[in-house]
Amino acid sequence: xxxxxxxxxxxxxxxxxxxxxxxxxxxxxxxxxxxxxxxxxxxxxxxxxxxxxxxxxxxxxxxxxxxxxxxxxxxxxxxxxxxxxxxxxxxxxxxxxxxxxxxxxxxxxxxxxxxxxxxxxxxxxxxxxxxxxxxxxxxxxxxxxxxxxxxxxxxxxxxxxxxxxxxxxxxxxxxxxxxxxxxxxxxxxxxxxxxxxxxxxxxxxxxxxxxxxxxxxxxxxxxxxxxxxxxxxxxxxxxxxxxxxxxxxxxxxxxxxxxxxxxxxxxxxxxxxxxxxxxxxxxxxxxxxxxxxxxxxxxxxxxxxxxxxxxxxxxxxxxxxxxxxxxxxxxxxxxxxxxxxxxxxxxxxxxxxxxxxxxxxxx
Numbered sequence: 001x002x003x004x005x006x007x008x009x010x011x012x013x014x015x016x017x018x019x020x021x022x023x024x025x026x027x028x029x030x031x032x033x034x035x036x037x038x039x040x041x042x043x044x045x046x047x048x049x050x051x052x053x054x055x056x057x058x059x060x061x062x063x064x065x066x067x068x069x070x071x072x073x074x075x076x077x078x079x080x081x082x083x084x085x086x087x088x089x090x091x092x093x094x095x096x097x098x099x100x101x102x103x104x105x106x107x108x109x110x111x112x113x114x115x116x117x118x119x120x121x122x123x124x125x126x127x128x129x130x131x132x133x134x135x136x137x138x139x140x141x142x143x144x145x146x147x148x149x150x151x152x153x154x155x156x157x158x159x160x161x162x163x164x165x166x167x168x169x170x171x172x173x174x175x176x177x178x179x180x181x182x183x184x185x186x187x188x189x190x191x192x193x194x195x196x197x198x199x200x201x202x203x204x205x206x207x208x209x210x211x212x213x214x215x216x217x218x219x220x221x222x223x224x225x226x227x228x229x230x231x232x233x234x235x236x237x238x239x240x241x242x243x244x245x246x247x248x249x250x251x252x253x254x255x256x257x258x259x260x261x262x263x264x265x266x267x268x269x270x271x272x273x274x275x276x277x278x279x280x281x282x283x284x285x286x287x288x289x290x291x292x293x294x295x296x297x298x299x300x301x302x303x304x305x306x307x308x309x310x311x312x313x314x315x316x317x318x319x320x321x322x323x324x325x326x327x328x329x330x331x332x333x334x335x336x337x338x339x340x341x342x343x344x345x346x347x348x349x350x351x352x353x354x355x356x357x358x359x360x361x362x363x
Contacts, residue, residue, distance in 0.1 A: 002324040010034035010062040011052075012083055013074030015168070016097070018046045019289045019302045021072045024311035026050070028319055030070060034062035049290065059083060063090040069322060070095065074124075076170040077177030078102055084110045093120040093322050095315070098190075099182035099346065100339030104362060107343040111336040120321045122314065123334040123342075125190040129310035131283035132263035134331045136249060137195040139275050144267050145253030148196045151233035153188045154248040159297050160210035160219050160240040166296030172215045179217030180239050181206060181349060188235045189345045190334060192225065196233065196251060199345050201226045201360050206353040210240040223349055280328070284309040 007030045011017045014037030025032050034054040037043035047055035054062065062068055063086055071087040073080055073096040080096055087094050094114065100123055101107035114121040127133050140148060159165060171178040193199060202225050206218040220238035227233065250259035256269030263283060265275040288305040317333040320326070327333070344362050352359040 005323070006031055007069045007319055007322060008033045008067055009070040009072060010036060010054075010059070010065075010068050010092075011072045011074060012036045012059055013072075013097075014039070014042050014046050015074070015299075016302060017072065017074030018050065019293060019299065020305075020307050020311055021074045021095075022050050022052070023287070023289065024308055024315050025070075025072065027308070027312040028315035030315060030319055033068060034065075036062060046293075049293075059086065063087055063092060069093060070318065073097055076168070077182060078170065078175075081106045081110055085113050088114045088117040088119050088121070091117060091119065093318065095122045095124060095318060096336070096339065097124040098186045098339070098342070099177055100186075100336070100343050102177050104340065104343050104347045107336075107340045111340050114336050120318060121336040122318050123190075123336065123339040124311070124314070125187060125334045125338065125342075126307055126310040126314050127187055128190065128194060128331045128334060129313040130263075130306075131277065131281045131309075132260050132265060133191060133249070135265045135275060135277060135281050136251070136258060136260055137191070138281075138330060139258050139265055139267060140195050140251050140253070144256065144269065144275075145251060145258050146255030148227075148229065148231045148251050148253045150231060150252040151192060151196055151235075152248055152250045152252075153192065153233065153235040153237075154246060155184065155188075155237045156241045156243075156246040157239055158242050158245075159301070160212060161242050162297070163211040163213075165210070165212060167212070167298040168296075169214075171298065172212060172217055174217040179206075180219045180237055181221045181346060182217075184237050184239070185221050185223075185235070185349070186342050186346060188237065189342050190338065191249070192227075192233055192235065193338070193341065193345075194332065194334075196227055196229075196231055198228045198341070199225050199233075199361050200228050201358050202345065202348045202352050203358045204349040204352040206350070207238075208240075209238065221349070223352075225345075284312075 035047040043055040204223040207220040219240040
């Protein structure tokens with residue numbers, strides 16, 4: 001039987017954890033009681049800004065609190081595993097940011113622990129719930145373009161072409177899971193999987209074009225993917241190419257094509273036409289975070305607040321699952337199982353880029 005009560009949460013991470021997670025949790029009706037960060041002063045000031053009563057520099061005490069229901073993990077990817085394992089060991093339901101893990105074995109360990117603990121587990125691929133992407137996925141899966149044969153997913157922007165761009169040290173470090181493949185590529189991989197089907201093999205290049213000193217992580221990827229159903233996909237992304245912002249998402253099938261124009265979805269099955277937006281996918285206006293939280297290039301990637309609405313919807317699903325309520329299967333919320341599947345593709349891309357050859361995606 002479904003419960004009727006207000007869930008409580010602890011958020012680990014005072015960067016994106018505050019810019020989006022805290023705000024989305026609160027918008028979804030979940031009370032944030034603890035904010036955990038490495039810097040005590042920063043954790044305290046940001047907790048006060050959002051009315052969070054317990055700032056902390058260690059997650060042991062909040063995780064031991066029986067009144068905390070949910071843990072949101074919004075820290076660098078190389079730290080995810082220990083935090084997630086400690087959270088599920090304490091019986092907490094978990095939302096973990098992407099990229100999920102450093103590698104596939106680590107991802108599998110987190111999935112196994114969460115399943116053994118019987119907790120609700122989700123991955124922060126929030127753009128499954130973004131209006132345009134969700135409608136494109138729904139349109140393709142409903143057969144509007146026939147059997148998918150080809151996909152194009154492209155995003156270029158110049159942010160890190162600036163030698164003075166400000167990003168966290170971990171983001172520049174390949175060994176700590178930094179880079180554009182993890183930051184943006186995992187979203188694209190997830191979009192391809194949920195829209196077109198599972199990925200069997202990849203052929204990839206990873207590049208570093210940014211003039212930033214000490215950068216070992218990629219800022220540019222180009223990947224050809226072969227899907228289980230035989231379709232081919234090209235995904236390309238860069239956050240360090242000079243010139244204008246460029247974006248495209250398009251699926252070509254046996255009877256037509258569907259694509260995004262902003263948040264609008266269009267189909268050409270003989271005559272181009274816009275797909276009407278259903279009531280359940282009408283987005284709320286973007287809600288920027290407080291300006292005093294925006295200092296670096298990395299912060300500015302989240303400055304428009306376009307991820308708040310999809311993350312609020314995602315936390316709404318988590319809330320309802322924890323309370324035993326029915327949830328909509330469309331869009332489907334990603335779980336740790338999707339985190340494992342996405343990580344398998346990321347590992348294959350990295351292997352392919354290293355070998356200069358096609359690599360199979362491990363099942």
